[in-house]
Amino acid sequence: MIAPEQITHLLTAVAQRYGYDFSGYAGASMQRRIDSFYIKGHHSSFAEMESRLLNDPAWFMYFVEEVTVNVTEMFRDASFYKTLREDILPVLATYPFIRIWHAGCSTGEEVYSMAILLKEARLLQKSILYATDINQAVLEKAKSGIFPGSTMQQNSENYIKGGGLADFSTYYTANYNSAKFDPSLAERMIFSTHNLVADASFNEFQLIVCRNTLIYFDRDLQSRVLQLFDRSLESLGFLALGSKESLRFSVIAGHYKQVANKEKIWRKNR
Amino acid sequence: MAEKQVSETGRLIVIGGSSGSLNALLVVLPALREDFSIPILVVLHRGTSSDNGLAELLSARTTLRIKEVDEKDPLLPGWIYLAPPDYHVLPEMDGTVSLDASEKVHYCRPSIDVSFTSAARVYKKNCIAVLLSGANADGAAAMAAVKKCGGRNIVQDPAEALVDYMPQQAILLSPVDHILPAAGIAAFLNAL
Numbered sequence: 001m002i003a004p005e006q007i008t009h010l011l012t013a014v015a016q017r018y019g020y021d022f023s024g025y026a027g028a029s030m031q032r033r034i035d036s037f038y039i040k041g042h043h044s045s046f047a048e049m050e051s052r053l054l055n056d057p058a059w060f061m062y063f064v065e066e067v068t069v070n071v072t073e074m075f076r077d078a079s080f081y082k083t084l085r086e087d088i089l090p091v092l093a094t095y096p097f098i099r100i101w102h103a104g105c106s107t108g109e110e111v112y113s114m115a116i117l118l119k120e121a122r123l124l125q126k127s128i129l130y131a132t133d134i135n136q137a138v139l140e141k142a143k144s145g146i147f148p149g150s151t152m153q154q155n156s157e158n159y160i161k162g163g164g165l166a167d168f169s170t171y172y173t174a175n176y177n178s179a180k181f182d183p184s185l186a187e188r189m190i191f192s193t194h195n196l197v198a199d200a201s202f203n204e205f206q207l208i209v210c211r212n213t214l215i216y217f218d219r220d221l222q223s224r225v226l227q228l229f230d231r232s233l234e235s236l237g238f239l240a241l242g243s244k245e246s247l248r249f250s251v252i253a254g255h256y257k258q259v260a261n262k263e264k265i266w267r268k269n270r
Numbered sequence: 271m272a273e274k275q276v277s278e279t280g281r282l283i284v285i286g287g288s289s290g291s292l293n294a295l296l297v298v299l300p301a302l303r304e305d306f307s308i309p310i311l312v313v314l315h316r317g318t319s320s321d322n323g324l325a326e327l328l329s330a331r332t333t334l335r336i337k338e339v340d341e342k343d344p345l346l347p348g349w350i351y352l353a354p355p356d357y358h359v360l361p362e363m364d365g366t367v368s369l370d371a372s373e374k375v376h377y378c379r380p381s382i383d384v385s386f387t388s389a390a391r392v393y394k395k396n397c398i399a400v401l402l403s404g405a406n407a408d409g410a411a412a413m414a415a416v417k418k419c420g421g422r423n424i425v426q427d428p429a430e431a432l433v434d435y436m437p438q439q440a441i442l443l444s445p446v447d448h449i450l451p452a453a454g455i456a457a458f459l460n461a462l
Contacts, residue, residue, distance in 0.1 A: 006364070026368040028360035028388045033372075122387040187334070212371045215341050215357075244341050244357060244369050 002046055007034055010050050020064060020134070021197050024221030033067040036257065040066070052250050065135050069216060070106045073114045074147075074155035076211075077243050081113065081159065081162030083263040088238055089121045092206055098127040101205045103196060104213030105131040108142025108189075109155075114158070115185040116171060124188055130203065139191045145181040147172075152179050194223045201232040208233055211264075212242035215219035219249075226250045233268050240265045280365060281396040282345060283309045284389045286382030286412075287291045288315040288345065288404025294452040295402065299350065300331040301456035308398075308462060310334075311361065313353040315378050315406065325352055341369040353380035356370040358371025360388040376408035386412030390419040397421035398462065400455055404436030414444035422457055424448040 007030065008268050010022075014023040022030060040060075043049035053060050075081050079112070092098050096116075102111045111131045117126040133139050147155075156168040172179040187257050194202070196213070227238055230252045239256065241264040247253045256266040281315040286385050287294065291314055318326065329336040332350065338345075339351040339359055344366050351367070355360040358370040358380050375381035381399070386409060389397050399416040401409045403426055413423045428434035440446060449456060 026360075026362065028362050028392070029368050029372070030368045031391070032360065032370075032384070032388065069370065178342050215369045219297070219342060222305065242371070244354060249342075 002031070002035055004031065004039060006046050008030060010034070010046075010053070013047060013050065013054055013061075014254060016112060018057070018060055019069045020195065020250040021225065022067070024197060025219050026216055029069075029216055030067065031188045033069075034097065036092070037063060037066045061135075061137065062127070065137050068134060069212075070135070070138050071261075072106045072159065073151060073211075074163035075162045075164070076110070077157050078161030078163075080211075080243065080263050081117065081158075081242070083161050083259065083261060083265060084114075084240070085117055087198050087261075088207065088265065089117060089123060091238075092127075093121065093123055095206060096126065098123060098205045098207070099205045100129045100209065101203070102129060103194070103208060103210040103229070104171060105116075105133050105139075105142060106135075107138045107147070108145075108191075110211065111148065111189055112147075112181055112185055112245055113159075115189065115213065116164070119185065124185075124211045127188050129189045130205070131189055131191050134195045134197075136193055139193060139220065143158075143186070143189075143191050145183065146178050148180070149174055149179050156218050178204065178221060179183055182205050196228065197221065203232065204212045204233055205232055205237060207238045207240065210242075211240065213243070215242060218264075221248055228251050230255065230268070235268060235270060236264055237268050239268070279445070280393065281398070281462075282361060282389055282393045283308050283310045283398045283462075284313065284386050285310060285402065286313045286386060286409045287402030288378075288406045288408065288436055290403035290405075291426075291436075292327070293336065293403070293432055294426055294430075294455075295328070296331060296431075297366045297452035298400075298456045298459070299328060299334070300305075301302040301453065301460070302332065302334060302438070303460050306334060306460070307347040308346055308459075310350045311339070311345065311359065311367070311385060311389065312350060312379050314328045314458040315380070315408070315450075316355055328352070331349040341366055344368050344455075353385065355380075361383060361392045362388075363392055373438075374404055378406065378408050382409035382414040384453065387415045390421055393419075395420035398459070399423040400425075400459075401437055401440050402426045402452075403431035403433045404437055405433045405447045407439045409436060410439040410443045413440040413446060417444060417446075422447050424458060425449055425460065426455065
């Protein structure tokens, strides 16, 4: 077991060396992931792991990929997508141009889910989906539009529960163990690395989607990231969070109103 | 990361279970004293739907307050916290919990191993872990971790458990402090 002090030391050192600051990440989850990275990497000692991370940038990028959580699925939380489809997209449809930011998009399943919703609402052509993540490696997977075939049954069930009416399999071509999504879905996507901890606002959006990313941050970092979203959201824009995340205790809560159902979607009211 | 430590006196009871554990829980929780003051975190394997049926079912049977835990909730005396479907729950050094939507462990999220291991690290000798009926090996490794960190662990008597696999796995993996029927678990907790 790695001691908390060792982890603090490691995170300080990598922040100085690479500029990636994980000090605002929730401790227990970070501890668990570093423990598992240590075992998975067959490190002989903590010092050896730290030394390799500080001297081998490629190994460090692998570390970033491993300690951040990249578990995602299409149309996760069907009722959330139902609300997007029925209540949010009709509002966005009134804009001449729609800009959406998927912050912490990981391997892109949610971005493709959104593109499918937009396509079915005939809004995709006037939309741009900015998809960002701290990891270059997961963005490459997202860009490829290729997802594991084993997840398609679950994805399809989620899609139907979320109000999808088409045959889900028309959106991809199955090939051996993978599913390649229709490239037309990706035409309106822009992928880029962006670190929510350190990077600034880069545009104004009508909808920001950041689901199950804030749970890995401590309260201070959550608050900073929510302020970044606030600066990046147009007046009357929407902010969508994960099913266990909330604006409730945040400094920006006063400027937002939760949409009228149980979903974690807020509208900026100024 | 949070530097503030849970106070020396802060204790936590973690209860885990899978198939058949609800029956045991319905014996243990109603039998707890009204003034029971150690926070309890319950991690049950359950479906992914986010309805609050389990909290409602349990709250009708106990005088303690009960809720599905939200991220950053402080673990307070007099409360029973339920792990939400589809999230791991990790106790933190500052007495709150983090939620985590990472990979399933033993095909489960929430995973008992994840919660118990983190609870053991934070609460050390003040961690009391209880493993109930189930058909899965989740929790066994963490029961050993609880012991290693100086805490106490109790398994439901496999002879009583509706599905004995889960308690059996914990017993096989490493020594446990107590093997008790559900009523005995309640009595043990009441005496803490």
